[in-house]
Amino acid sequence: MVCCNRLFARNLRALLPDYAMTFYSTNDATNVVSVQEALFNSMPQDRGLYMPSAIPALPAGYLNSLPGKSFADIAYDLTKLWLTGDLTDAQVAQLVEQAFPFDTPLVELEAGRKYVLELFHGPSLAFKDVGARFMAGLMSIFSASYDKEVHILVATSGDTGGAVAMGFHNVPGVRVSILYPKGRVSLLQEKQLTTLGGNVQAFEVDGSFDDCQALVKTAFLDQELNQTFALSSANSINIFRLIPQSFYYFRALAQLAPNHKPVVFSTPSGNFGNLSAGVLGWRMGLPVEAFVAATNLNKVVPDYLSSGTYEPMASLATLSNAMDVGNPSNFSRLKRLLGDDYASITDRIKGYYFTDDQTIDEIKRLRDVYNYVACPHTAVGLLGLESYQHFAVDNCGIALATAHPAKFSPAVDEILGQAVDVPERLAILANRTKQAIAIPGTFEAFKESLLQTA
Numbered sequence: 001m002v003c004c005n006r007l008f009a010r011n012l013r014a015l016l017p018d019y020a021m022t023f024y025s026t027n028d029a030t031n032v033v034s035v036q037e038a039l040f041n042s043m044p045q046d047r048g049l050y051m052p053s054a055i056p057a058l059p060a061g062y063l064n065s066l067p068g069k070s071f072a073d074i075a076y077d078l079t080k081l082w083l084t085g086d087l088t089d090a091q092v093a094q095l096v097e098q099a100f101p102f103d104t105p106l107v108e109l110e111a112g113r114k115y116v117l118e119l120f121h122g123p124s125l126a127f128k129d130v131g132a133r134f135m136a137g138l139m140s141i142f143s144a145s146y147d148k149e150v151h152i153l154v155a156t157s158g159d160t161g162g163a164v165a166m167g168f169h170n171v172p173g174v175r176v177s178i179l180y181p182k183g184r185v186s187l188l189q190e191k192q193l194t195t196l197g198g199n200v201q202a203f204e205v206d207g208s209f210d211d212c213q214a215l216v217k218t219a220f221l222d223q224e225l226n227q228t229f230a231l232s233s234a235n236s237i238n239i240f241r242l243i244p245q246s247f248y249y250f251r252a253l254a255q256l257a258p259n260h261k262p263v264v265f266s267t268p269s270g271n272f273g274n275l276s277a278g279v280l281g282w283r284m285g286l287p288v289e290a291f292v293a294a295t296n297l298n299k300v301v302p303d304y305l306s307s308g309t310y311e312p313m314a315s316l317a318t319l320s321n322a323m324d325v326g327n328p329s330n331f332s333r334l335k336r337l338l339g340d341d342y343a344s345i346t347d348r349i350k351g352y353y354f355t356d357d358q359t360i361d362e363i364k365r366l367r368d369v370y371n372y373v374a375c376p377h378t379a380v381g382l383l384g385l386e387s388y389q390h391f392a393v394d395n396c397g398i399a400l401a402t403a404h405p406a407k408f409s410p411a412v413d414e415i416l417g418q419a420v421d422v423p424e425r426l427a428i429l430a431n432r433t434k435q436a437i438a439i440p441g442t443f444e445a446f447k448e449s450l451l452q453t454a
């Protein structure tokens, strides 16, 4: 099936300039669009997900050039591979410079064997800055030539909201509406998305993250809303959030000693955008022995990996709340990246899930053994890595640290019995006043209040 889809997509590509990147829908391979369409549509009307018609391969010798390259250097190289037909080199340089004024450092826990890749050094202190800021930069480049204001709808389980709010704040020609589940995000997460004002509006939804996500998906299919606004999304279904997230997997390798063992990445997962990005990097040519899909009790993907059956469920509230997803929106993309073949999928991806009690014990253990303070999501990632390495010893493990522990400060403080250091840029939010529109979790209510803001 996959090979036929790709062939068909390639035939259509013959009609477009062959230097331009195109994307097809996972539900209809004949639905081929340009970079701009994939960026602003976010999701095809047929409810599939956009996939690149061709995945660019690394230039020969590129891996040998990695050591010593900064995150921004790597982002520049790889963005050019993807967008040469759509952006000038100067635009790529500017995009990367504005989006990524921070690094993703690799922290050693055990030499040669166990590392943490810290992805939380951006403005919102979570890895979602990488995708959100790249996407915001790309949208502002293209929207300059539009006459209609772009209205971005985004559902957040906690961290997307802050990253998107800060990434898009004051971007001309763009307005943002953020939906978050009432009472299910941390205090500081809530402050990040409800205190900016200006072109950023927050909706506090009486429901779960899945409800928020469903509201956004329904809005995209609603005719009246589409006539009123130029709707777009910043959720991890947008392929331009995913592509830049592959960059830090390369940056991880750039920081390892040249004689390192085969690399295993453990990615704490909810919607599976982050893990899909790693697999995308692997498809481009990044050498990876295996990926660990580490989850909390929202374990539909680990269950799929062990049983072969995918059964979405209602999401459960856990300590690692940014991963409380019962029907991960990137699951079909993850499968597609591995040829929709169960054997290939289970060969490359190993799944493990953990309870809140295990996560709490791990947070304490990491502090006691390594003097490392981890957020609950990062702790789940490290638990996943440890489970993998329990049986497979000859590898170099890297767990992704997806958020700064201070974002989950009351919970982590209580677990450790000590106050977590709060970075200045987070601390200043505590006294700002929350501004959000409270709505029930029904589409009618959401639509009505959106139209009132038109």
Ligand SMILES: *Cc1c(COP(=O)(O)O)cnc(C)c1O
Binding pocket: 126, 127, 128, 158, 159, 160, 236, 268, 269, 270, 271, 272, 273, 274, 275, 322, 323, 377, 378, 402, 403
């Ligand atoms: C969003 C998030 C995750 C889950 O990432 P996905 O790409 O949705 O799988 C994990 N940890 C943190 C801190 C997050 O904010």
